[in-house]
Amino acid sequence: MNILEVSNVSKKYEAHQALTDINLNLEKGKILGLLGPNGAGKTSLIRIINQITAPDSGTVTFNGEKLERKHVEEIGYLPEERGLYRKMKIGEQAIYLTQLKGFSRADAVKKLRPWFEKFDLNQWWDKKIEDLSKGMAQKVQFITTVVHEPKLLILDEPFSGFDPINAQLVRDEIKVLKEKGISIMLSTHNMASVEEICDEVYLINQSKNVLQGTVHELQNQFFDQSYKVSFDASATDLNSAAFQAHCQKVELNPNNESMKITLNEGVELNQFLGSALASINIKEVKPLIPSMNDIFIKAINDQKR
């Protein structure tokens, strides 16, 4: 069952085409990574899901129903451009934002207190945002996004502004929320986080879908048969014909103990190993799985061509 289904959504601002036939599904309880270079249309799509704007064409369904106004209370949104009232006490502010999601004042306080506890913010309840550090303000912001326990959480660059320790705290919290069954849409340029927590990844570029799949699928798709081969340097003859026949690329590392090879198309690793073993003493062979970072760059560059 999908919590969110985006089908053929297009959006145009005057001459600027922001989204073209975008499709995207988010399964309940999963984390979806929405990737794309700046200006690809991520924020436009997110604003449509948050009903801040409406698509020109296409449909969005939430939990099986056509997306409607009432659903805003089941969605939590942390925008990339975010902030809080500078002159308002953070406790009051958090209560206000929770109330706007449809809670009574008393319920809002009851829900907020444990979160303030968890993020170590209790003594700041009556302080104003302008008295807080940026990291603390980000924590408050994060709390107000998740406190109403939405079914769907949309996080746009949630790690920006956090130091590595707090970023990890947020990452862990996202995992905890996922365990609670909350579905999450995560838009970020932090590829390490994508690999760590995303179940499925959508890459959009220039307003269009470019790639889609689990991190594993994408890594397989972009795996170019490159391996790191470590060997015993004393018994090596690199000019051996075996290398040349099976590999399109061979790079010897400077220490002479390993090399990076890329197999010719259609060549199995075993074939290569069979002939390589005759000339070198192999200690270890490791596939060079592309990182999400590599995949991102390669996919975008491929599209440019």
Added chain:
Amino acid sequence: MNKTLLIIKREYLTRVKKKSFILMTFLGPLLMVGIMVAAVMLSLSESGKQSVLVVDKTPGMLTKDLFKESADYKYFYSDKDLSDEEFKESEYTLMLYLNERFVETDAAAIYYKKLPSFKVMKTLESQMEEILEGYKLRVSGILPSVYARINTNINLVPKDIDKKTEKSYDRELAIVGFAFSFLIYIFIFLYGSQVMRGVIEEKTTRIVEVIVSSVKPFQLMLGKILGVAMVGLTQFLLWVFLSASLFFVAQATILKDKYNPQEMVQEQVSKKMASEMQMELKQQEDTQMVFEILNRINFPVMIGMFIFYFLGGYLLYAALFAAIGAAVDNETDTQQFMLPVTIPLIFGLMVGEFAITNPEGPAAFWFSLFPLTSPIVMMMRVAIGFDAGNVWQLVLSMALLIATFFGVVWMAAKIYRTGILMYGKKVSYKELWKWLRFKN
């Protein structure tokens, strides 16, 4: 709770709790009453005690001993000139110089060390007139009682052909109306720009996207406008209440003995030969006029219309101010958009000012219908009142204001909705026009 109500509540409470609001609410009336008290005190205290040397060169010193002494006025008489130095060193505050031809010229000079107040001058003038007239009557052999009967003061009474039975106070009424207009003007400016600043604040702190993911941009805009309107009404009512009570306190204490409007009026109108009866009549007439003006104002209608135009005008302009706030990134960028909004407002006040002298002229007519100026101009016409045949003008003006309000809010909401999510872009009028045509 309704989300718009939540927004109104926040806008209201955060503003009302601000130190600057509390300070202004209490300082405002203090300042106002302070200025009034100071003005009254100054105008009264400056007169002080006067000792006047009357240098009378007329044959036989015709004014000798005829000035009426009082606690504040002492008179000394002499037929000899005083040199400048002698006067400067003397105890006299004023030197009244009547030359030989005083009777023929009706002119005299007054020398002073410190410029005498208007009131002092008037007192001396009326005393001199009284003395001179008495002298002339004696010389001509006319009895004062005869003169009182002959002395004629024409009172020209303007009467509206449609309201023949009543005396017309249109001009006075227009001034009362203008006071209301001025309040509306101040209110629109003060609180309209607060709405604008509020929108800019939400934009620059970037909280706006968080909020519009929970409520519609229109709700946020409306909530802000209404919340600020309530702040304005609160401040206005507190000002009226505090000023009134402060003024009563001031009147009862500081100005107890000094400020007596009745007495001041009396003094101003007291004429040399006027009989007691005439004075009383004049006084009665004045009081009667005030009452009649108050009677002529239809207060339920006046207050109703005041609230209508007060809110209508404010809401109209506040929506425009909100749109401006949404279109810019910071307050310094507001200039280019502020001008077209403030011009009709200032223009309305100017038309209102001119219309005091001609409240039924074409300018007052047209601009009391035009929605951008009607909240300011129409109040004057309401104060004067409408004939049954002209009520349509009021109704039309109100209908136009309401219709324009909806049109402007619709437009402002479109600009607002796009603008609040647009950062770091210098916006032109062309751009705004595009935003108006954006779908959702």
